[in-house]
Amino acid sequence: MSNAARILNPTLRSKIMSAAEAAALIPPGANVGMSGFTGAGYPKAVPLALAQRIEAAHARGEPFRVGVWTGASTAPELDGALAKVNGCAMRLPYQSDPICRKQINSGEMEYTDIHLSHVAQYAWFGFLGKLDVAVVEVAAVLEDGRLVPANSIGNNKTWLDQADKIILEVNSWVNLGLDGMHDIYYGTRRPPDRRPVPINNPGDRIGDRYYNVDLSKVVGVIETNSADRNTPFTPADVNSKRIAGHILEFLEHEVKRGRLPRGMLPLQSGVGNVANAVLSGLIDGPFEDLTSYTEVLQDGMLDLIKAGKMRFASATAVSLSPEAALEFNQNAAEFKKSVILRPQEISNHPEVIRRLGIIAMNGLIEADIYGNVNSTHIAGTSIMNGIGGSGDFARNAFLSIFMTPSTAKNGAISCIVPMVTHVDHTEHDVHVIVTEQGLADLRGLSPKQRAKVVIENCAHPDYKPALHEYFSRALESSPGRHTPHLLNEAFSFLPEWRANQMKSAAE
Template structure:
């Protein structure tokens, strides 16, 4: 099927042009809202053409050509990497995972704003981000009336289309045509004081429409593409990931026996990566049935759970599938299409819904300290890794906030449990469970000093456990205060030692 057959609006067929022609419509300094969320549904052709245009322009020695890039979350090398490589991004928000972007952010040559993903649309609606000049959106098709069939991610596309002065559409023929009908775009959001309750009480509820509204007069270009989403393959769970998963599954079983969780658990939210996929694999192999997910992304592990029947329904804003996962989805889309709902991210990550549904949130950490504060974004306090993403939306508002990590990094040179985190993303007030391969620390109902004992004894690696306990005991004996004991001259010394000696 050609992509032209997916452009059913006659007025928009008249605006078909090449990616190079569309790239010429983007001016230096423009605020450009692009589709894309975790390597799914991002524009594939125009960013590459724009990067080449910027490369040529900057080679002439004139004023640098840069734009401001706003997305749903991370994209792919064809977008973030291509534009960052030619120094074409002045400001990036709200999340990224590209190594070239990361290098420019940490060298100070690219500005970066790290937002909770649920808040980005509100910031745009409120005008905090400035005026959006152009929205560049990938879609799976255009209907006769100009409405859009969303692609493999929704993200902030609804907001970008509403906010932008002009719109460029990429119609991707490689996106499965049977995506149509899987989306639920809610048009009932508003700013205070005009907000109404969001009437969603179960992950399977549909409260919106299957299509994106798009003013035809705002569309200045339509570009036909045929290119697959790009995501890295997931590694098979290793022994560390499996052990972390086992601790979490044992915890769920205890909570069910106590009566704090129903036998079908509560809706699951899972961050992206190999450890979350190991947990999903463990859930699929366990005794659980009729589970639900209310999360950001559909990963390979969730496809397996949907196929086996362990998971009854999954609500998200995007796919984050390996190449094998994409093939599995495409080959069995008739099975999945009634079990998956894709929403915009201000709904998929909405605090009201996370609190109402009682989400079990499982996300990764870079480091945690003795009292349960978590750093999920910065290496050694200053160097940005990716961003907070949606973890804060769910950790603060979910029923359970579980943070997971191997107990060490860099071949044992770094402890994931430290006296004091070098950057705080999730405070001790929001972190309920910490899990490493060493064990699980349930922090609910514990005072700071009780939390310290639980974290050291259950989560710290044996190579660092005695030193952490020594630090804690000396902090308690210092007389500086017993509520949250710290030695200020030593609290970040582990990070300094790694910076100077290569080992904590």
């Protein structure tokens, strides 16, 4: 179907223009709310045109930067393009682009890393400032002006509600068979007038199929025909398969102990190869009639649905490999029987997560022997991507699992350390830590008990003696014995710390 056939409203059809014309409507200094969540449903044309406009302005010596707000990470056509021309002054709430990351860590770009469930509320109350423009990808415009969402919802509803001006990209690549997959909830209220979010099962529908939009705010409509660009998932390596094996064995044990039902509780999974390995392992596992209440539908969950193992999946976006994305798009009408997409303020809502009893599985950069987790920073000072939704789920899940290979950089760095260099998830929100070496169930343990279990079960053999030695000396010399630490050497596993110590010793 052509784009023109997808823009049925006469008022919006009269506003069709080029991406360059639309980009010209975005002034310097504007805060721009863009669609997009984990590489899905981001605008394909306007950000590139805006980057060209910014580059031309800089060549003339004119200042031109904008603030960019999204649902989560996007793609090179958005984050990468704007960062490359130094066009982004402030980025929030999550990113994963290497150029963007480099500018944040060099101090050239400001970055606000926010729990994804908080973003809409921040926008409503004005904590983020004024939202000037929304640039949102949709699949179609109905005759009455309502909008058919595309492959992600994210914060789009909020951007459309809050922005002074709206630019729409109508992407005809998206199969209209997904019409009806979406559930846009308009019942959210601000404190103190909050009301319960009426979701008791992952498949409950509580909202509308379409976005509502004030047509007078729409200043431009752009026609596109482009697939989302996502990185292919690499086949699970040996360590990923071992981590998946430990988790599956643990879940089976919990079922046998009567602490989980045979059909499990709804699953949440972070993005990545380890997460996909766990999901893929469930295909051959004993569990049936699975459900998911998560942020992102990944290849592994799609495989579970196709295999008849997963009955229903609720998310805010689909983030699939190119091959899986093509299959999902071609069979959207069939998949919408088993998939629902919601705004991220609902997909990540703490109230709903706690009520449903989610099993949350997320990755980490480093964990310390007491169970604190760093999922955002390298060496405590440089951002990697951001906290995303992991905090929303970890704090409120029935079972909070964090997973990682035991080492990084080909074994040069231990991912199990005496003290994390940055804390995103405290020991109170971390129930289980898993590496390829084993699994540590930390529930009900004191700090000293946790340390022994983490070191013994999760640390790599190359680092286990040093961790044991650190803990033993901390037990003897720490001023406090509840959580024993040697603060002058707590970061001794950092290569930079070791290098500086050796340099000082040499001098």
